[in-house]
Amino acid sequence: MIPKAILLVEDNDSDIELTRRALKRSRISNELVVVEDGQDALEFLYHEGTDGATKPNELPALILLDLQLPRVSGLEVLRRIKGDNRTKHLPVVVLTTSNEEQDIAQCYTLGVNSYIRKPVDFVQFAEAIEQVGLYWLVLNVAPDNSE
Amino acid sequence: MRVRNVWLLVLTGFLHVSLVVFCWGNNDAASTSPPHSAEGIPDQVYTAVVLRDFPPLYQTDAENNPTGYAIDVLKQVADRAGFDVTYLIVDNWAEAADAVKTGRGDLVPAYGVTSETGEDFVYSTVVETIPVSVFVRHGTTAIQGANTLAGQKTAVLHGGSAERELTARAGIDLVSAYNAETAVMQLLSGEVDAFVFPYPVMMQLLRRSRITDKIKAAGAPLYELSRSFLLRPEDTRLLGRINAALEDYSGSEQQLADYARWYGEDPPFWTAERVFQGMAGLMLGGLALFLVLHYVVMGRTNRRLRETVHELNMAHDEIAVWNQELEKRVQDRTRQLSVANEELASFSYSVSHDLRAPLRGIDGWSQALLEDYGNSLDEEAKTYLDRVRSETQRMGYLIDDLLNLSRTTRMEMQTSTVSLSELAWRVVERLREAEPDRDVQVEIQTQMSVVSDARLLEVVLTNLIGNAWKFTAGRSPGKIELGWSDQREQENLVYYVKDNGVGFDMNYAQHLFGVFQRMHKPSEFPGTGVGLAMVKRILHRLNGRIWAEAAPDQGAVFYFTVEEAS
Numbered sequence: 001m002i003p004k005a006i007l008l009v010e011d012n013d014s015d016i017e018l019t020r021r022a023l024k025r026s027r028i029s030n031e032l033v034v035v036e037d038g039q040d041a042l043e044f045l046y047h048e049g050t051d052g053a054t055k056p057n058e059l060p061a062l063i064l065l066d067l068q069l070p071r072v073s074g075l076e077v078l079r080r081i082k083g084d085n086r087t088k089h090l091p092v093v094v095l096t097t098s099n100e101e102q103d104i105a106q107c108y109t110l111g112v113n114s115y116i117r118k119p120v121d122f123v124q125f126a127e128a129i130e131q132v133g134l135y136w137l138v139l140n141v142a143p144d145n146s147e
Numbered sequence: 148m149r150v151r152n153v154w155l156l157v158l159t160g161f162l163h164v165s166l167v168v169f170c171w172g173n174n175d176a177a178s179t180s181p182p183h184s185a186e187g188i189p190d191q192v193y194t195a196v197v198l199r200d201f202p203p204l205y206q207t208d209a210e211n212n213p214t215g216y217a218i219d220v221l222k223q224v225a226d227r228a229g230f231d232v233t234y235l236i237v238d239n240w241a242e243a244a245d246a247v248k249t250g251r252g253d254l255v256p257a258y259g260v261t262s263e264t265g266e267d268f269v270y271s272t273v274v275e276t277i278p279v280s281v282f283v284r285h286g287t288t289a290i291q292g293a294n295t296l297a298g299q300k301t302a303v304l305h306g307g308s309a310e311r312e313l314t315a316r317a318g319i320d321l322v323s324a325y326n327a328e329t330a331v332m333q334l335l336s337g338e339v340d341a342f343v344f345p346y347p348v349m350m351q352l353l354r355r356s357r358i359t360d361k362i363k364a365a366g367a368p369l370y371e372l373s374r375s376f377l378l379r380p381e382d383t384r385l386l387g388r389i390n391a392a393l394e395d396y397s398g399s400e401q402q403l404a405d406y407a408r409w410y411g412e413d414p415p416f417w418t419a420e421r422v423f424q425g426m427a428g429l430m431l432g433g434l435a436l437f438l439v440l441h442y443v444v445m446g447r448t449n450r451r452l453r454e455t456v457h458e459l460n461m462a463h464d465e466i467a468v469w470n471q472e473l474e475k476r477v478q479d480r481t482r483q484l485s486v487a488n489e490e491l492a493s494f495s496y497s498v499s500h501d502l503r504a505p506l507r508g509i510d511g512w513s514q515a516l517l518e519d520y521g522n523s524l525d526e527e528a529k530t531y532l533d534r535v536r537s538e539t540q541r542m543g544y545l546i547d548d549l550l551n552l553s554r555t556t557r558m559e560m561q562t563s564t565v566s567l568s569e570l571a572w573r574v575v576e577r578l579r580e581a582e583p584d585r586d587v588q589v590e591i592q593t594q595m596s597v598v599s600d601a602r603l604l605e606v607v608l609t610n611l612i613g614n615a616w617k618f619t620a621g622r623s624p625g626k627i628e629l630g631w632s633d634q635r636e637q638e639n640l641v642y643y644v645k646d647n648g649v650g651f652d653m654n655y656a657q658h659l660f661g662v663f664q665r666m667h668k669p670s671e672f673p674g675t676g677v678g679l680a681m682v683k684r685i686l687h688r689l690n691g692r693i694w695a696e697a698a699p700d701q702g703a704v705f706y707f708t709v710e711e712a713s
Contacts, residue, residue: 014508021515068501097503099550120503120543121536122511 003137004061005031009041009077010095011069018122019064019095019129026130030061030137038072041065042080045087059090062136067096067103075106082111089143091136191230193385195221196243196252199236200326203351203409204257204374207236216409217257217374220274223401224256224376227392230385239325241306244268247377253385258377259308259345261370271376271389272397275406278368279309280346284334285363290341292366302330302342308372309343327352335361345372347410488557495553502546510539545663548677551606552662556684560600562712567595567642570605571629574612586623587616592630595642598712603685610678611644611705617672618648618703632706639691639708646704650697659695682707 006023010016016034023032035041044057063081067074074094081087093114094107107115116132119125197213198205204217213234225232235252237243240259246252248267260270281301283290290299297318303309305323313319322339324330331352333339342349346368353359376389396402513535521529571591579585597604612627619625628645635641651659651666658664660683663676679693686693690710697703 012504012508014511015504018507018511018515021511097507118503118507120506120510121540122507122514125507125511 003030004058005033006133006137007041007044007060007063008032008034009036009038009063009069009074010034010066011036012066015066015118018125022126022129023133025126026133028130028133028137030133033060037070038074038077039070041069041077042072045081046084059087061091061142062133063090063092064095064132065092067094067098067107075103075110078107078110078112091140091142093132093136095132193225193230193232193253194235194251195232196235196237196246196255198240198243199238200328201348202355203348211236216405217274219405219409220396220402221256223396223405224389224392227395228385228388230388239305239307244306244377247379250379253378253382254389255377257374259372260375261308261311261372267380268377269380269383269386271378271386272393273373273375274393274397276371276373277348278346279312279343279370279372280349280364280368281366282334282342282344282349282362283340283365284337285361287340287365290365293369295366296341296343299341300339302333302339304330304344309369312370313343331356331358331362341365343369351410491553492557495550503543506539506543506546510536513539545675545677548675548681552677552681552684555603555606555681556688558602560603560688562598563601564596564598565601565604567597567604567608567629568593570601571595571608571612574605574608575616575627577609578613578616582616585616585620585625587619587625587627590626590628590630595629595631597640597709599689599709600712603689604709607682607685607707608644610682611707614678614705615644615646615648615703617674618650618667619646620672621649622647626702636692636708639710641706641708643707644705645702647702650699650701650703652699653697656695656697660693 006028008016008019010019016036020032023030033044035044041063045059047057065074065077069077074096078092078094081090081092088111091113092111093116094112095116095118096103097118099117104115113136114132116128119128197215197218200206201215203215205213205215208214213236221232235246237246243252243255243258244267247255257274258268258270260273281290281292281296290296293316296313296316298320300320300322301313302322302324303313304327305325310321310323313321322330322333324333324342327344327348330339330342330344334342335358342362346364349362349364350359353362376386376393378386378389513532516524517529517532524532568591575589575591579587608629612629615627616625619627626645626647628643630643632641632643649667649672655666659666660679661676662680664680665674665676667674683693686707686709689712691708693705693707695703695705
């Protein structure tokens with residue numbers, strides 16, 4: 001069985017590659033799907049926009065979501081995911097540089113599963129990614145999506 | 148305006164009262180009527196000729212019955228002489244005399260006897276003697292007595308004593324009047340210049356008509372007039388009876404009473420009527436004066452009041468304009484401030500995200516180089532890459548501290564009772580956990596508490612105690628003391644954090660609380676130079692302040708105050 005993908009919503013190239021590198025180092029083999037803004041994330045999840053004819057993508061096993069995104073903000077994406085019956089059980093981990101109390105509080109209100117502040121130190125960052133991946137993809141038991 | 152109306156009302160009411168009193172006074176004066184007396188049984192009836200209107204001697208009452216002093220005397224005389232009388236009423240003296248002469252009447256009770264009376268009649272003894280005076284208008288000075296009457300139009304009563312007296316005197320322009328009222332009217336109107344008339348009768352007439360101020364007696368009386376009963380010469384028996392009766396009557400109390408009833412005494416000048424009139428006049432005058440003064444004073448006061456009110460209004464308007472301007476300015480500034488605050492917030496947010504992301508990139512790729520190509524790099528290259536990473540992380544700390552600084556000044560305040568002692572112990576515990584090998588003695592005053600914001604105070608104590616901990620690194624044992632000093636500053640306690648650390652040179656103390664200002668080399672003591680700047684800002688927010696005393700290698704003392712929140 002091919003493991004489900006990890007959806008990374010991130011606009012910073014460096015962060016994308018470092019995340020990919022960290023996942024690889026952690027031997028997490030799930031496919032990493034990257035979308036670079038909130039609108040693309042919603043399109044990937046719900047086939048929104050012009051490309052309405054294509055078959056829906058398989059929902060990811062984990063969503064790593066940045067908050068500062070072009071077009072549609074991370075908070076709005078989170079609101080849509082948790083407000084939609086199809087996606088509300090998807091684990092969403094906010095990975096952001098912000099540690100504003102306001103952001104943290106809003107994310108939890110909207111039903112975020114984890115809130116991780118990206119450390120500047122890459123070693124710490126890699127460790128954080130590894131722990132998140134292991135926890136949500138291996139340790140955590142997800143509900144059956146077909147329910 | 149209202150005040151003036153009230154005064155008008157008072158004035159009108161007062162006039163009413165005056166008029167009522169006035170009329171009442173009149174009625175009182177006019178209500179005298181002679182008593183009726185009839186004693187004895189008359190054996191004869193004589194006809195007395197009396198004048199219709201010659202007060203107070205003759206007048207007629209409402210039923211046309213004769214009354215008057217002469218009638219009273221006649222009744223007394225008839226009573227004493229034992230005869231009865233009927234009356235023949237005539238209009239003037241001439242007619243009266245003629246009536247007796249022609250036998251239509253028998254007697255005239257009070258005929259004025261003069262030297263010119265003639266031989267046609269006989270006269271009884273004198274009933275009364277009265278002075279006859281010349282009366283003139285007030286202001287007339289040309290006439291001073293009988294001698295000055297020549298050439299003057301002089302009124303006399305038709306058939307009266309004066310007519311008989313004065314006809315004999317040459318040069319007097321006599322005007323004969325049928326009654327006294329007519330003569331008075333002629334005198335008042337200027338038709339005649341003088342009127343010769345019995346003094347008491349005239350005075351009574353003037354008083355009754357209320358014109359004592361218009362007509363006066365000029366000089367001494369012209370002559371004395373005696374009044375007697377006039378009879379026909381043949382009635383000698385009647386004359387004898389009348390004379391006898393008169394002798395009995397004259398000087399009797401009855402006569403005094405009758406005389407007083409009709410002539411009265413000169414009423415005192417200050418009669419009730421005059422007092423009322425005078426009072427009314429005085430009050431009216433006073434009232435008028437008061438009204439005028441009132442009007443003037445009120446006018447002046449009102450003008451001043453209006454001016455003051457106007458000035459006040461102007462001042463008020465000006466203040467209102469200033470207030471509006473001030474309010475507008477405050478609103479503008481508030482808006483500018485809130486805009487600036489929002490900008491600062493979004494700036495902090497940007498710093499937090501956008502400055503940190505590339506740092507992570509630099510650090511990440513340096514690490515990637517070390518991991519992937521470590522084998523092909525010599526030791527020096529690896530050292531350089533380590534330096535890149537450590538500088539990057541330092542930059543990360545600086546950014547984090549700046550964010551904390553910005554957050555503490557934006558953080559919303561929550562007031563509660565904060566135990567500084569407990570808060571300080573928690574800070575110390577964290578420090579001990581981070582560096583368990585350090586040998587530091589900590590003394591904290593017990594039961595220090597203040598009503599303030601707990602989170603902000605925790606930042607203050609974390610920085611102050613943290614600094615003390617850091618700068619006592621070379622001491623064994625390090626000593627940290629937290630307590631309050633004896634001094635107070637504006638009711639606020641002065642707390643202090645004292646250490647035995649490296650201290651600093653007071654010459655540089657002015658930089659102590661600036662952002663990124665450091666007293667020591669980073670190689671000696673790590674730090675960003677933000678901590679004390681943050682502490683100072685927090686204490687300012689809590690209406691307190693902070694200052695320090697120190698010397699190099701002598702330790703440092705940081706004093707601070709916090710205002711008790713209400």
